[in-house]
Amino acid sequence: MAQSEPRRGGALAAVALAQFMVTLDMTIVNVALPSLGGDLGFEQTQLPWVVNVYALLFGGLLMLGGRAADLFGQRRILLSGTVLFALASLAGGLAQAPWQLIAARGVQGVGAALMAPAALALLTLTQREGRERTRALGVYAAVSAVGGAAGVLSGGLLTQFAGWRWVMLVNVPMAACVVLLALTGIPGGLLSSGPRRTLDVPGAVLVTGGVGALVLGLLRTDHYGWGSATTLITLGVAVVLLALFVLWEARGIKSDPLIRLGLLAKRNVAGANLFILLLCAGQFAAFYFISLYLQDVLRLDAARAGAAFLPLTLTVVVAINISTRLVPRLGPKPLLVTGGLLAAAGFAWFGALDADGSFLADLLGPSLLTGLGMGLSFVPLTGAAVGGLPRHEAGMASAVLNSSRQIGGALGLAALVTAQASRTDARLAAGDPPLDALTSGFGIGLGLSGALLLAAALVALIVLPGKRAAGVPAGSPAAQRGASSSPPGTAAAPAGPPTIRDASPLSESR
Numbered sequence: 167m168a169q170s171e172p173r174r175g176g177a178l179a180a181v182a183l184a185q186f187m188v189t190l191d192m193t194i195v196n197v198a199l200p201s202l203g204g205d206l207g208f209e210q211t212q213l214p215w216v217v218n219v220y221a222l223l224f225g226g227l228l229m230l231g232g233r234a235a236d237l238f239g240q241r242r243i244l245l246s247g248t249v250l251f252a253l254a255s256l257a258g259g260l261a262q263a264p265w266q267l268i269a270a271r272g273v274q275g276v277g278a279a280l281m282a283p284a285a286l287a288l289l290t291l292t293q294r295e296g297r298e299r300t301r302a303l304g305v306y307a308a309v310s311a312v313g314g315a316a317g318v319l320s321g322g323l324l325t326q327f328a329g330w331r332w333v334m335l336v337n338v339p340m341a342a343c344v345v346l347l348a349l350t351g352i353p354g355g356l357l358s359s360g361p362r363r364t365l366d367v368p369g370a371v372l373v374t375g376g377v378g379a380l381v382l383g384l385l386r387t388d389h390y391g392w393g394s395a396t397t398l399i400t401l402g403v404a405v406v407l408l409a410l411f412v413l414w415e416a417r418g419i420k421s422d423p424l425i426r427l428g429l430l431a432k433r434n435v436a437g438a439n440l441f442i443l444l445l446c447a448g449q450f451a452a453f454y455f456i457s458l459y460l461q462d463v464l465r466l467d468a469a470r471a472g473a474a475f476l477p478l479t480l481t482v483v484v485a486i487n488i489s490t491r492l493v494p495r496l497g498p499k500p501l502l503v504t505g506g507l508l509a510a511a512g513f514a515w516f517g518a519l520d521a522d523g524s525f526l527a528d529l530l531g532p533s534l535l536t537g538l539g540m541g542l543s544f545v546p547l548t549g550a551a552v553g554g555l556p557r558h559e560a561g562m563a564s565a566v567l568n569s570s571r572q573i574g575g576a577l578g579l580a581a582l583v584t585a586q587a588s589r590t591d592a593r594l595a596a597g598d599p600p601l602d603a604l605t606s607g608f609g610i611g612l613g614l615s616g617a618l619l620l621a622a623a624l625v626a627l628i629v630l631p632g633k634r635a636a637g638v639p640a641g642s643p644a645a646q647r648g649a650s651s652s653p654p655g656t657a658a659a660p661a662g663p664p665t666i667r668d669a670s671p672l673s674e675s676r
Contacts, residue, residue, distance in 0.1 A: 176351020177292040178302050182309045184244060184285040184344045187251065187337055188278040189313025191220065192450075192575075194321040195271075196457060197468045198330040205330065208264045215268050218385040223275030224282075225572035226378030229425065230370045232283030232565020240288045241352045245345060247280025252341035259335035270334070286548075286564030288352060297494065300549070304490030307544030311482045314449070318457060319479070322472025366423050369414055373425075376407030377569060384580040392584065429563065434498075437629035438551035439570040441502060444622035445509070445543065446571045447578025448615035452513055452536075454579060455586065455608045455615075456529070459519055463605055474525055478533040485541020498546030499630045505542030506623025512536030514616035521605040539619070550630065578618060586611035 195202070195216055203213045235243040251274055258270030286306065293302040324332040383400035390396045415423045430436055453475075460471040489501050512535035519528050551567040590607030594600065 176347050177288060178305060178351075180244070180344050180347035180351055181285040181289045181292075182305050183340060183347065184248060184281045185306060186309040186313045186316075187340050187344070188224070188282050189310055190317045190320070191274060191278065191337065193314050193317030193453065194324075194333045194336075196454075197318060197321040197461075197472060198325040198333045201325050201468075202267065202330040206261065206264050206267060212264050212268070216271055219268055219272040220275040220278070221572060221576055222378060222381050222385065223272050224278045225381045225569060225576065226374050227276060227279035228283060228565045228569045228572065229373045229377065231279040231281075232287070232563075232568075233366070233370065233425075234280065235284035235287050235565075240284045240291065241348055243280050244284040244288065244352075245348055247277045247284065248341050248344045248348070249277075251277030251281060252338050255334045255337035255341070259331045259338075261334075267334075274337075282568045283565035286567070290564075292352065300493055300545070301490060303548050304486055304545045307489075307548050308483055308486045310548075311486065311540055311544050312479050314453060316479060318453065318475050319472035322468035322470075326467060326469040366415075369411060369423060369425075372407050372411035372414060376404050376411055377573065379404035379407060380573065381576045384576045387580045387584060425566065429566070433629055433631045434550045435563065435566070437625055437631075438547050439566060440625045440629060441506070441543070441547055441622045442551070442567060443570040443574035443577075444618045444625065445506075445540070445547075446574035447581075448509075448513055448618035448622075449540070449578075450575035451578045451582035452516060452612055452615040454583070455611045456516065459605065459608050460525075460529075463519075463521060463601055463608075464523070464525070474529060475533075477530060478537040481534050481537025482541040482544075485538045486545055489542045489545045493546050493549065498550045499626060501542050501546045502550075502626035502630065503623050505539045506619050506626055507539070508542065509536050509539030510616045510619035510623060512539055512616075513612055513619055517609045517611075517613035517616060519605050519609050519612070521599070521601040523605075578615070582611045582614050585614055 199213055199216060202208070202216070208216075231243065231247070254270045254273035254277060258267050258274070261267040261270060289302055289306055290299065293299040320336070321333050324330075324336065379400055383397055383404060386400070387397055412427070415425060415427050430439075456475075457471060460466045460474050461468070466474065485505075489505075492501060512532045515532035515535060516529070523529075548567070551563060586607040588607075589610040590603050593603035593606045598606070
């Protein structure tokens, strides 16, 4: 059953706002940590868990959330996750003790793990193939890219002018809007074809435990160190659980697998996930270093430090608009290679920070270059990761993409913070002034972020299929004439179940 234009617009608005919320909350509390820590009486060792518990449960439960969306209905899972997210945000805003806020952030992570894969699956299932879906992917990519930077900006402004509690409470009205838009713009039921399926419970337990242990091990390296028994045991458990998960899924079980391993064998899916893993590994760490440089070295207050990210954010939005127009003509590969190289150069330029620097001299130029590279990357990246797949695997593919994002961010932050601390300690031991030593550490961390983006560009060049291998891009003249085609960056869909590109925007709900 085709959906009317206004309802498709409402569906896109619901998806975009839901994705904005979950990416916003990755960073919105960062600038507020000193304020909320003092207000609630956090110990220094407790404070990082306000950030870490969200990433831990978000990353650990994404695969389960994506499969639940495929099996029980994308709208139902999106609404459930949104309501849970709102209730946790309200509880966090009213918290009176450290454990209450940490628990609330954990429940937020659970809600986000339900919302994110359901949102991306709904986007591909509710928007018509071709230019409409390309534009929708552009909107999705924009809010995904802007959410992290907007979190730093809005977190600083809210903390300074309204109080830290509003970095949590601001989610409540946004969640209410998501619920309203989803109820009016998205039909109920399961938007896929074929018989009703069952959940692969053993696979869900193994992958959730494995990813959770991996994220936990990475997040705690700043406290225990990479060579400590705690870190090695935690990461070892993660490796064992993930290996068992792969073996279990490879057995060809009769119940639906949580993830079809053949999905990762597709060059476009594998390339897109490697790219976003490397991109987020560099991006999350770079934003962390830049935030600290602004506050600890340049001595900017929370609001001004957040506002310093505005040029980068605006450049990302402009570049996303450009890439949305170019994807149908060029395909994803040229844009991802170009975007990766530009972002790599921007992060490397950030690495030349000076302890006596300023925003105009040290940050504005690399912000514009980095924003351009990141903005060119997000639209083709998202399309490559989820396009041209069977309808019942839409949530699965989006969960894999979001898991790669979270794992990449956690891995990059853990590794590059270690490198930054080692450089800072070495410079202090050599007798450098504290601010010079700190800036030198930030510089090495940002330089390594650039190296990760260079690796991402190489992945796009080597792994992703070219335009011909991927088929004619959606929205191209050939596609409009009815030639065989696939969405930008995807291989031709295999024979078998109806695919996203073959179906109308919405099938009849069950």
